[in-house]
Amino acid sequence: MNRVRCLVLNAALGPLDYKVPDGMSVEPGQVVECPLGPRAVIGIVWEAERLPGAEVPAEKLRPLRGLLPIPPLPAPLRRLIEWTADYYCAPLASVARMALSSGGALKGPATTIEYRLTGGLPERMTPQRQAALEALEGEQATIRELAGIGGVSEGVLRGLVNQGCLEPVEVDCDRPYHLARPDFAQVDLSDHQQAAAATLGAAVKAGKFAPFLLDGVTGSGKTETYFEPIAEALRMDRQVLVLLPEIALTEAFLSRFEERFGAKPVLWHSSLKSTERRRAWRAIANGTAQVVVGARSALFLPYAALGLIVVDEAHEVSFKQDDGVRYNARDVAVMRGAFEEIPVVLASATPALESLAMVESGTYAKLDLPSRFGGAAMPTIRTVNLTEHVPGRGSWLAPPLVEALEERLARGEQSLLFLNRRGYAPLTLCRNCGFRFQCPNCSAWLVEHRFSRRLACHHCGHETPPPDTCPECGEPDCLVACGPGVERIADEVAERLPDARVFVATSDTLNSPGRAAEFVTLVENGGVDVIVGTQLVTKGFHFPDLTLVGVVDADLGLEGGDLRAAERTYQQVAQVAGRAGRGSKPGEVLIQTRHPDAPVIAALAAGDRDAFYEAETEARRMAGAPPFGRWAAIIVSSEEESEARDAARRIGDARPRHDDMAIYGPAPAPLSLLRGRYRYRLLINAKRSARLQDTIREWLGALDHPAGVRVGVDIDPYSFV
Structure with missing residues (x-):
């Protein structure tokens, strides 16, 4: 081969052809240094027939500068990159860049x-x-x-x-990791766990693509169950990838993994030091990293011998990336399993409707863990109607919930209060003139954080100290916090239960694996009586003495324009309810709501998951919503509002007319200003038979926009703001 076609890591450039110098041997997947003008860029040698481009005369080709000292990207990974770019309407180079996400790793031993x-x-x-x-x-x-x-x-x-x-x-930099041993410790499994583990282990041995939904109630031992097929993969010298939705969960997972296998797995997430990322990347590429535990970006790493993929808490919204390449790691994991020809396990107590539909169609095999491990009972669940049990003035906890907290404190048991709202209060205003504190970069209110003494925007990170006087009217002592956040709930608990030791668990306080580990140790050692937390505490944690869960505002997730609101609310509340009674002591869940008859609340109170899923499935079927139809969003943004509006109108005016596709908008996005950019959205609702991605590419590809306009495509969106 004296010429090659390269995918260079610049989304603005198409594939480029180069000459292979005499004495240099290259193959598809090889990472190379390519000349581009006066500089050198990184490229990946690709199969020429898979990257369309004009044939350049041989005499015009410039020679490659050299090969980088890393293994070639394997063919299954290259096919995954192609599929992801095609499905999510993303530039191929942007997806490929995720596979080469450690610049230091590309330079060789050091x-x-x-x-x-x-x-x-x-x-x-x-x-x-x-x-x-x-x-x-x-x-x-x-x-x-x-x-x-x-x-x-x-x-x-x-x-x-x-x-x-x-x-x-x-x-x-490349010192080896400690080896995990598949038979380091033996675990007693229930009959249901044993049956599921045997099925998964056989799938690993078979070495074929096999997607599984491991559907187990909270506390049923899903982690210990999928540890067994991990052990099987280790015996076969195959690598394993375990995806977790939050890095705060990693420390608890690492401890359980080390107890089972005698060594910690290899970590991959955004908080790693650059030297740690380099070491992990090279170990993954050369096959010495046995088990990798990571966030969604770990999915695109160049595994040398992948044998199993596990997606834990597979329903989690955080597996969907909302900027850059907008992909869903749950779905891409299944596709990587297909290209690698290996089993994929999606583990969840509250599976996504899309996953259950794949089971219904026979695409996924379903493995059930219907009861908690060790004979622990599921908690009892009751609703607290806030229209009947009205909290006192300036309070947010209804009397029945306060009484339950007092009982647990008297018995030396632990409680958890869940409210998915960080900070002290979601809105601060002036009682004198009505002024409201708004983010200068986003169309969002600033949230008061009393721990850090800041008013903060949760969208762009803007922070400012709260002033002593109103910026509008200059009146002192007139600023009022409106509504509760977790910090305000914690204050109320401290006021009502002065002897209680309260811990606020949010992404602000558990912002690293180390802090999460300290929190777990503190709770397990009995150093906390009441945890007040956001969605971060709804999953993964196992506290045997935690017997009460109170959901402060179950209706919060049902507000706004989220088209998956009911499903997401059910998942969050069911997951947080699952933290109660995981040990020998019985658990209780109190759900505060103003709408106890709402289908999602009624299903939670009755513990009838199937009834909720059936009703939600029928509603989705009638609306042509996923999994029975397709959604896609087009997001237009610019620093100039008129520029964004005009670009969105041009896109709307050029919309294609198809019987199997409805296009709504453009309209200002609910969050119409984000990080200093004005935003407009269009929403597409298509039948499953529609050529959705091809239509969007043809539609948008025919339009030109000013340099300041960005047009993003979100296939299967989870965010509607």
Whole structure:
């Protein structure tokens, strides 16, 4: 082969042809350095017939500069990249970039210098040096990473190096991970677990594509069940990928994994240091990383010998990426399993309707775990009608819930209050003139956070300290917090139960695996009486002494324009209810609501999941909504409102006319200003037989827009803001 076609990692460029220099051997999947003008760019050698492009005369071809010292991307991964780009209407280069997500890993073997404390003290102690010495105990990393951990400048740390308080350590970037042993510990499984594990283990041995839905009630032992096929894959020297929806869940998972297999798995998520990402990426590519536990981006890594994929909490909305390449990791995981010809396990206590439809059609096999492990009973569930049991003025907890909290505290048991709203209050206004604090970058109210003493936007991250006077009328002491967030609920609990030890569990307080591990240890050791948390606490945690769950506002998720609102509310409340009574003590769940007769609330109270799913399925069928129809969104944005509006109108005016497709809009998005960009949306509702992606590509491809306009496509959207 004296010429190759390369996919360069620039979405604005199409495939480029290059000459292969004499003495260089290349194959599809090889990562190469390509000349482009005066500079060099990274490219991936691709099968020419799969990347359409004009044939360039041989004499015009420039030679490749070199091969990067990493294994070629395997053919199944290249097919997955093609499928993802095609299905989600994304640039091929943008998807391929996710497979090469560690720049340091592409440079070959290397060592690096990290630093650790020596135990010595500096001649002159300053507050910054004192803070650094306390924060860096047990840490080893680069100076830049230690500065981030210690919250000090790099100059402070270099001063500690000069004083002999930090010492350099040369580290092999590619040092091997500890090996997991499939037979390190034996676990007693129930009959249902044993049957499911045997089916999954046989599928791993068979080495064929086989998608499974592991449908088990909360506390049924789904994790221990899928550990057995993981052990089978390890015996066969095959790699395993386990996807988790939240990095806060990883520490609890790592402990259970280490107890079973004698070593921790390899981690992959956004909080890893660059050296850790490099080491993990190279171990995955050369096959020495046995089990990888990661967020959705781990799905596109170049596994050398993948044998099993597990998607835990497979119903979770956080598996859907809402910017960049807008893909759903649950669905892409199934497709990777198909291309790799391996089994895929989707584990959930509240499966997505789309997954249940795949079971109904015979595409997925369903494995049931109908009862809790060890004889633990499911909790009793009751609704608290807020129109009858009205909380006191300025309060949010109804009397029956407060009484239940007092009973648990008296018995030395733990309680959990769930409200999916971070901060202290969702809105702050002036009681004198009515001024409301709004984000300058988004069409959203600023949320008061009393822990950090900030007014914050949960969409763009903008923060400002709360003023002493109203910015509009200048009146002092007139700012009022409206509505509850978890911090306000925690204050109410502290006021009503002054002896209770309260912990607020949100993405603000559990923002790293380490903090999540500290939280788990604190609760397991009995250091917390009442947990007040958001959706972060609805899944994955196992606290045997937690016997009461209170849902503060079950109606919150049913508000707004979310087309999956009922399903999402059911999943969240059912998951958080599943935290109660997981040990030997019986559990109780109290659901505060103003609409106890709403179908989703009634189904939760009755514990009748099947009735809810049947009703929701029928409603979706009548509306032509997923899984019986298709949705797609087109999002138009610009820093200039008129520019965004005009571009959206041009797209709307050029809409195709198809009998199997309805196109609504354009209209201002519910969140019409986001991160300084004005937004308009169109929503497409198509029959399953429609050529949805091809139609969108032809439609949008024929239009040109000003440079400041961005047009995004979201296939199977989960966000409607």
